[in-house]
Structure formats: structure tokens, C-alpha cells
Amino acid sequence: MLKKIIIIILLAILFIGCEDPAPKDYIQTTVVEALLIVDRPIQNIRITKTLPLYEQYDYNNAIISDAKVFIYEIDENEQEQEFELVFRPSEILGKASYYFPDTNYTVKRNTKYNLIIILPDGTNVTGTTTTPDSISWVRRVPQFVQYPTDTINLPPDPNLTVEWTRANSNNAFYILSVTCLDTSEYGKYLSVATDEPNRKIYRRWHENDRRYQELSSNIVSMLTRSPLIWRFFRWFGLHSIKVYVPDKNYELWAIYYWFGGNLDTKANSVEGCAGFFGSVFMIEDEFVLLKNQQP
Numbered sequence: 001m002l003k004k005i006i007i008i009i010l011l012a013i014l015f016i017g018c019e020d021p022a023p024k025d026y027i028q029t030t031v032v033e034a035l036l037i038v039d040r041p042i043q044n045i046r047i048t049k050t051l052p053l054y055e056q057y058d059y060n061n062a063i064i065s066d067a068k069v070f071i072y073e074i075d076e077n078e079q080e081q082e083f084e085l086v087f088r089p090s091e092i093l094g095k096a097s098y099y100f101p102d103t104n105y106t107v108k109r110n111t112k113y114n115l116i117i118i119l120p121d122g123t124n125v126t127g128t129t130t131t132p133d134s135i136s137w138v139r140r141v142p143q144f145v146q147y148p149t150d151t152i153n154l155p156p157d158p159n160l161t162v163e164w165t166r167a168n169s170n171n172a173f174y175i176l177s178v179t180c181l182d183t184s185e186y187g188k189y190l191s192v193a194t195d196e197p198n199r200k201i202y203r204r205w206h207e208n209d210r211r212y213q214e215l216s217s218n219i220v221s222m223l224t225r226s227p228l229i230w231r232f233f234r235w236f237g238l239h240s241i242k243v244y245v246p247d248k249n250y251e252l253w254a255i256y257y258w259f260g261g262n263l264d265t266k267a268n269s270v271e272g273c274a275g276f277f278g279s280v281f282m283i284e285d286e287f288v289l290l291k292n293q294q295p
Contacts, residue, residue, distance in 0.1 A: 028049055028050055029049065029273065029274050030047065030048070030049050030050075030064065030119060030123070030125070030272075030273035030274065030275075031047070031048050031049070031050065031273065031275045032045075032046070032047050032115075032117065032125055032127075032270050032273055032274070032275030032276070032277065033045070033046040033047075033048075033275055033276065034046075034115055034127065034270075034275070034276065034277040034278070035250060035276075035278055035279065035280065036071075036107045036113060036129065036131060036278070036279040036280075037107060037279070037281075037282055038106075038107050038108070038109045038131050038132070038134070038279065038280070038281040038282070039106050039107065039109070039281075040106055040107055040282075041099070041100060041103040041105065041106055041107075042071060042083060042085065042099060042100035042105070043097065043098075043099035043100070043103075044097045044099065045069060045071075045085060045097055045098040045099065046063070046096075046097045046098070047063070047064040047067050047069070047098070047117065047119075048062040048063050048064060049062055049064055050062070059096075060096075063096050064119065064120065065087045065089070065096070066087070066120050067087075067098075067117050067118060067119050067120060068084075068117070068118040069084070069085040069098045069115075069116075069117050070083065070084055070085070070115070070116045070117075071083045071085065071100070071113055071114070071115055071116075072113065072115075072116070073108065073111060073112075073113055074111070074112040074113065074114060075111075080114070083100045083105070084100075085098040085099060085100050086098065086099060086100070086101055107131060107279065108131060109131050109132065109133055109134055109281060110130070110131060110132075110133055111130065111131050112128065112129070112130045112131075113128070113129050113130075113131065113279065114126070114127070114128050115127040115128070115129075115270070115277045117272075119272075119273075123272055123273070124272055125270050125271065125272035125273050125275075126270065126271045126272060127249070127269055127270040127271065127276070127277030128277070129247050129249050129250075129269075129277050129278050129279045130247060130279070131247065131279040131281070132167060132245040132246065132247055132279065132280065132281045133167045133168045133245065133281065134167070134245075134281050135164045135165045135166070135167050135174075135224075135243065135245055135281060135283055136164065136165050136283060137162075137164055137283060137285065138163040138164055138165060138224075139162055139163040139225075140162065140285050141159075141160065141162055141228065141241055141285060141287045142159055142287060143287055143288065144191070144287065144288050144290055145157075145159070145160065145287055145288070145289050145290065146290045146292070147201070147230070147233070147236065147289055147290060147291065147292040148230065148292060149292045154230040154231075156227065156229070160227055160228040160229075161225065161226070161227045161228070162176075162225070162226055162228065162241065162243075163224060163225040163226075164224050164225075164243050164283060165224065166224050167245045167281070172222060172251065173220045173222055173246065173251050173255075174220070174221050174222070174223075174224065174243055174244065174245060174246075175219070175220055175221075175243070175244040175246055175251075175254055175280075176218065176219050176220075176221060176226050176241070176242070176243055177216055177217070177218045177240075177241070177242045177243075177244070178216065178217045178218075178228060178232045178233070178239060178240070178241050178242075179215050179216040179217075179239060179240050179242075180215045180216075180233075180234065180235040180237060180238070180239055181237075181238045181239060181240055181286070182198060182237050182238045183198055183200075183215070183235050183237070184197065184198055185197065185198055185237070186198035186199075186236060186237045186291070189237060189238045189288045190288070190290075198235060198236055198237040199235070199236065199291075200234060200235055201233055201234055201235065201236065214234070215234070215235070217231075217232040217233075217234075218254075220251075220254060220255060228241070233289055235289075236289050236290065236291045237288065237289060238286060238287075238288055239286065239287055239288070239289055240284055240286050241284065241285050241286075241287065242282055242283065242284040243282070243283050243284075244280040244282050245280060245281040245282075246278060246279075246280045247278050247279045247280070248269075248278075249269035249277060249278035249279075250276060250278030250279065250280055251278075252266065252267045252269065252276070253267045253269070253276040253278060255267070
């Protein structure tokens with residue numbers, strides 16, 4: 001019996017000694033997220049690098065702050081205007097990015113833009129986008145929206161249907177986004193202001209859904225009209241609603257990455273690394289979602 005125990009121990013030691021070490025090699029990838037918004041300044045251009053899975057993620061270690069970034073506006077005669085971007089650090093996680101300091105310049109619609117990035121190792125990253133045409137609201141959300149009292153049976157509300165004009169450009173999709181703008185304060189946005197704090201919407205059957213922790217809900221639609229279902233909302237209080245007309249580059253990124261959650265090479269629209277260089281036209285509005293339950 002003792003002999004069998006010794007053999008088992010020796011085999012266990014041998015097995016442990018032959019076990020492969022934890023993998024620490026990985027291929028570092030640079031990711032560019034460059035979105036131009038029509039009628040807005042050039043800003044929020046992010047360049048990051050992937051980090052090993054065995055290390056705790058730190059955005060400050062992921063951001064690349066010493067690249068040279070240029071955007072060129074190309075007019076109808078193929079003449080170009082150069083914009084050299086500057087890196088702007090931020091104490092807010094994920095907000096450090098490149099921007100063009102002259103905010104008097106705003107992105108033009110139906111215009112071609114080129115992107116050139118020179119990474120610290122000398123790698124060139126390039127991309128091209130043509131900005132989309134404009135849209136406008138046909139039907140907006142009311143200023144105040146009352147959340148139903150019965151959270152098990154949530155009836156549809158016809159007042160929560162929004163509509164916008166169709167873009168003249170050849171786009172296939174629109175992106176609709178609803179975001180809670182203030183998770184702390186609530187009463188200050190009421191018609192009669194109070195100091196009442198904000199809080200989450202209690203839905204026990206959604207608490208295990210990872211999206212329940214997010215501030216935004218997003219959908220892609222081929223239509224110019226959409227209802228806002230109650231499950232879009234995770235907080236009460238002040239919200240924004242935005243409709244984007246994306247170019248093909250950002251449309252692909254949204255479908256594969258934003259909604260799929262994966263860094264898929266099919267979504268890339270830049271040469272030299274992963275990521276996208278795209279553009280959108282955006283309309284937005286704000287409304288207040290009123291509470292229905294006792295704390």
C-alpha cells in the first residue's frame with residue numbers, strides 16, 4: 001500500500017513539473033477610434049494599445065499619447081486643408097484623446113476627410129471617410145416621461161415613439177442611442193426643482209444582464225421611426241436621445257464591435273492597425289424620466 005502511495009506522489013510531482021507555464025506572450029495591437037461628427041469640432045480621437053490579459057487593465061497604460069495625428073479635409077478640387085491634432089490628457093477614465101485646438105472649425109457634411117497617424121515606432125496608419133448628409137426631428141420625446149407603476153407588466157407608450165427625416169445619402173442604417181446623463185441628481189430637473197437624489201430602476205430579472213450596468217442603450221435600425229421600449233432605461237432622471245447617420249466605416253464598427261462586443265477585423269477601416277476612421281451626422285434631444293416607485 002505504501003508503495004502505491006509513493007508511486008502516486010511521484011507521478012503527481014512529474015505531472016506538475018511537466019505542466020506548461022502560464023502563457024505570457026501576446027501580440028500587442030494598436031487600436032484607433034476616430035469619429036468625426038458633422039457640425040462639431042474635431043475631437044475625441046483615441047489611439048490605444050492592447051494589454052496582456054494576465055495584467056490588470058489600466059487605461060493610462062493603454063493610451064498612446066505621443067503619436068503624430070493629422071486629418072485632411074479634401075475639397076471638390078482635391079485640394080487639402082491640414083489639421084494637426086494635439087493630445088489632451090484627462091482625469092476621467094477613457095476621455096484622454098487627440099483633438100484640433102481651433103474649435104471654431106467644425107466638420108463639414110458631404111465632405112471627404114483623410115487620416116494619417118504616425119505611431120511612435122514609425123508605423124503609418126491611414127484612413128478615409130466621407131461625411132454623411134443631415135437629418136432632422138419629425139417627432140420628439142416629450143420633455144417629461146412617466147415610467148409605469150407596474151414593473152412586471154410594462155405597457156407600450158405611444159408618446160415614446162420618435163421619428164426623423166430620411167438622409168439623402170446612401171446609408172443603410174441609423175443608430176439610436178438613449179443615455180442617462182446624471183445618475184446622482186434627480187429633483188433639479190423637475191418642473192418644480194427639489195433636492196431629491198436619483199436612483200436605478202429596480203428590475204430583478206435584469207440585474208444579471210451586463211447591460212443593466214451600462215448608462216446607454218443602442219439599437220441599429222433601417223427605419224426612420226422607432227419606439228423607445230421601457231427596458232432601454234436603467235436610471236430615472238435626465239436622459240439624452242441621439243440618432244446617428246453613420247458612414248459605412250462607423251456603421252461596420254457599430255455592428256461588429258459596439259453591438260457584438262468583439263474586435264473583428266471585418267470592422268477595420270484603417271490601414272496599419274485595428275480600428276476605424278468614420279463619420280456621422282447626429283441629432284439629439286433631452287428628456288426627464290420620472291420615478292414610479294418608492295425607494
